[in-house]
Amino acid sequence: MKKRLLVLGAALLTFAASFLLIVRPADAAVGLxxxxxxxxxxxxxxxxxxxxxxxxxxxxxxxxxxxxxxxxxxxxxxxxxxxxxxxxxxxxxxxxxxxxxxxxxxxxxxxxxxxxxxxxxxxxxxxxxxxxxxxxxxxxxxxxxxxxxxxxxxxxxxxxxxxxxxxxxxxxxxxxxxxxxxxxxxxxxxxxxxxxxxxxxxxxxxxxxxxxxxxxxxxxxxxxxxxxxxxxxxxxxxxxxxxxxxxxxxxxxxxxxxxxxxxxxxxxxxxxxxxxxxxxxxxxxxxxxxxxxxxxxxxxxxxxxxxxxxxxxxxxxxxxxxxSGTPPTTAPPTTAPPTTAPPTTAPPTTAPPTTAPPTTAPPGDRTCTADYRVLGQWPGGFQGDVRVTAGSAAITSWTVTWTFANGQTVNQAWNATVTSSGSNVTARNVGYNGSLAAGASTTFGFLGSWNGGNSSPSLTCVAS
The missing domain is CATH 3.20.20.80 (Glycosidases)
Incomplete structure (x- = not known):
């Protein structure tokens, strides 16, 4: 298996070499x-x-x-x-x-x-x-x-x-x-x-x-x-x-x-x-x-x-x-990534959420739906994920609100600006994921705390 080198004797020589840095344009971005x-x-x-x-x-x-x-x-x-x-x-x-x-x-x-x-x-x-x-x-x-x-x-x-x-x-x-x-x-x-x-x-x-x-x-x-x-x-x-x-x-x-x-x-x-x-x-x-x-x-x-x-x-x-359903096409999230303990349950798969699917909106209505799921949970903490989907017409911004039933709190979020007042939570799009074509989706995530219960709330999505 893994072979680990044991260095015996003298200290290692640090070789410091200076080179002219040549910046090479990357090939057409076909992937990573x-x-x-x-x-x-x-x-x-x-x-x-x-x-x-x-x-x-x-x-x-x-x-x-x-x-x-x-x-x-x-x-x-x-x-x-x-x-x-x-x-x-x-x-x-x-x-x-x-x-x-x-x-x-x-x-x-x-x-x-x-x-x-x-x-x-x-x-x-x-x-x-x-x-x-x-x-x-x-x-x-x-x-x-x-x-x-x-x-x-x-x-x-x-x-x-x-x-x-x-x-x-x-x-x-x-x-x-x-x-x-x-x-x-x-x-x-x-x-x-x-x-x-x-x-x-x-x-x-x-x-x-x-x-x-x-x-x-x-x-x-x-x-x-x-x-x-x-x-x-x-x-x-x-x-x-x-x-x-x-x-x-x-x-x-x-x-x-x-x-x-x-x-x-x-x-x-x-x-x-x-x-x-x-x-x-x-x-x-x-x-x-x-x-x-x-x-x-x-x-x-x-x-x-x-x-x-x-x-x-x-x-x-x-x-x-x-x-993600529609990954960012401009700047990355400006909020910090997760900094607490990880989920210990199974990760998300490519299958859609098990909650109710979005309903069909009348032509021309700027509407959206939001689906909530817990990606993982551990004692005192959990990771949540919300998918926002535009209705039958394109939207330029969205706001998702919900009320936690068990005293949960949001500690940190990414891909959305999230604020809380007691059990009430409001999540608004950031600059790069507010505009969605008809039927298109984006996701945001967060880390939260829970104590005693962690039921999934009902979400309300408002678009413009």
């Missing part, structure tokens, strides 16, 4: 893509990965894990696949993507066979990983809004780590030459930890190799990053040079000298940087399991920390707008 140092969706909405790794290739029957991971608040899942050189081959890529989409998560797909190439004798090359992606192209093309291709996991070990640059440049160019428009993710050498600073030195060379300007680099943080200073120094270099970066794997400080996960989480949140923790379950070293035996009711200390702790997934994850 890079804008500056950010990942954005096709509509321009920023997207920050908040999720975990799932070892699918070794546990292909654990398909319930996708819903379980989503139920805890994740907006992304990194899925372990095999190219056939060591594991797999994974021929169920279309099914995996479907599971991600059903559970409203962005899907990062990675070939694990490349792990430790050059040091691990059985490892596949990046060239072989590209061969695998080409073999799966029919399942991937058209999914650019939902899928990130992580070409190869930890593709070079500690032997001749410098070979990473040329191998990576070649892999990126082959992917583009073979018609892949997806956002590409590139892991660092040194078993992903880049302790010899090869990726840190050659990041610009690798990014320039992408004719689409649509590559994000990925660092894996384990025992090399046992101090706050080592983490901050590495991330500072990438930020200063304008190089897009995510933390594609990391563990937690379960022993002295292990990874400083608190700093990783805090720095990622402060910088608006994505992170994906290792891993959901199934490790041979179960200390890295977030839940035992793929059972969300058996959550470990690591699982509690990454899902429920400060700067964890529940407090910071925002679902990709592509899963």
């Amino acid at each position: 893509h890079i804008s500056g140092t950010d990942i954005v969706e096709a509509n321009g909405q920023p997207f920050i990965m908040r999720g975990v790794n799932h070892p699918h290739v070794w546990y292909t029957g654990e398909t319930d894990s996708f819903a379980d991971i989503k139920a805890l608040g994740a907006n992304t899942v990194r899925v372990v696949l095999g190219s056939g050189q060591r594991w797999g081959p994974s021929t169920d890529v279309a099914d995996v993507i479907s599971l991600c989409k059903q559970n409203r998560m962005i899907c990062v797909l990675e070939v694990h066979d490349t792990t430790g190439y050059g040091e691990e004798g059985a490892a596949a090359s990046l060239d072989q990983a590209v061969d695998y992606w080409i073999s799966q192209k029919s399942a991937l093309v058209g999914e650019e809004n939902y899928v990130v291709i992580n070409i190869g996991n930890e593709p070079i070990g500690n032997v001749n780590a410098g070979q990473w640059t040329a191998a990576t440049v070649n892999a990126i160019q082959r992917m583009r030459d073979n018609g892949f428009d997806h956002l590409l993710m590139i892991d660092a050498p040194n078993w992903g930890q880049d302790w010899q600073n090869v990726m840190r030195a050659d990041a610009q060379t690798v990014l320039d190799a992408d004719s689409h300007g649509n590559t994000v680099l990925s660092i894996h943080m384990y025992s090399v990053y046992s101090s706050a200073s080592s983490i901050v120094s590495y991330l500072d270099d990438f930020e200063a040079n304008g190089w897009p970066l995510v933390i594609g794997e990391f563990g937690w400080r379960f022993n002295s000298g292990e990874v400083d996960h608190d700093t990783i989480l805090a720095e990622a949140q402060a910088r608006g940087m994505g992170y994906l923790g290792w891993s959901w379950s199934g490790n041979t070293d179960p200390i890295l399991d977030m839940v035992l035996d793929f059972d969300p009711d058996q959550m470990t200390t690591w699982g509690e920390r990454i899902f429920h702790g400060p700067n964890g997934i529940a407090a910071t994850a925002v679902e990709a707008s592509v899963f």
Whole structure:
């Protein structure tokens, strides 16, 4: 399973390299893509990965894990696949993507066979990983809004780590030459930890190799990053040079000298940087399991920390707008994302709400309806979602009101301006989601508190 590098002896050398920052226009926005140092969706909405790794290739029957991971608040899942050189081959890529989409998560797909190439004798090359992606192209093309291709996991070990640059440049160019428009993710050498600073030195060379300007680099943080200073120094270099970066794997400080996960989480949140923790379950070293035996009711200390702790997934994850009925087309929400505990019940699916459907309005009437649902509930808190739908005529603004019956309160909201007076709540559209075509919908969400009961209220929607 996950191989963690133990660094013995001398301190790591920090390589500080300065490069002229070349700004490359991104290719036509066919899906997830890079804008500056950010990942954005096709509509321009920023997207920050908040999720975990799932070892699918070794546990292909654990398909319930996708819903379980989503139920805890994740907006992304990194899925372990095999190219056939060591594991797999994974021929169920279309099914995996479907599971991600059903559970409203962005899907990062990675070939694990490349792990430790050059040091691990059985490892596949990046060239072989590209061969695998080409073999799966029919399942991937058209999914650019939902899928990130992580070409190869930890593709070079500690032997001749410098070979990473040329191998990576070649892999990126082959992917583009073979018609892949997806956002590409590139892991660092040194078993992903880049302790010899090869990726840190050659990041610009690798990014320039992408004719689409649509590559994000990925660092894996384990025992090399046992101090706050080592983490901050590495991330500072990438930020200063304008190089897009995510933390594609990391563990937690379960022993002295292990990874400083608190700093990783805090720095990622402060910088608006994505992170994906290792891993959901199934490790041979179960200390890295977030839940035992793929059972969300058996959550470990690591699982509690990454899902429920400060700067964890529940407090910071925002679902990709592509899963909304009509995602924003201009500025993102100006209100803060959720900052409290996550839902523990099942996530929303693509099915419509189970409440009564909107009635048909007379032609020309500017009307709207609103449907309320609880996405998840935990002791003392819950996450709510409201879908606003225009009637038979276009509308330019909407206001939704309701009265809570059990003393619930709204603590924080996004995609709407929400005010409360006692049990009475009023939600008004923000600048980018007030105008709706006839029959079109938009959604807003909120975090609330409850005590004793949490029944769903009746909503009134007024449009103009």
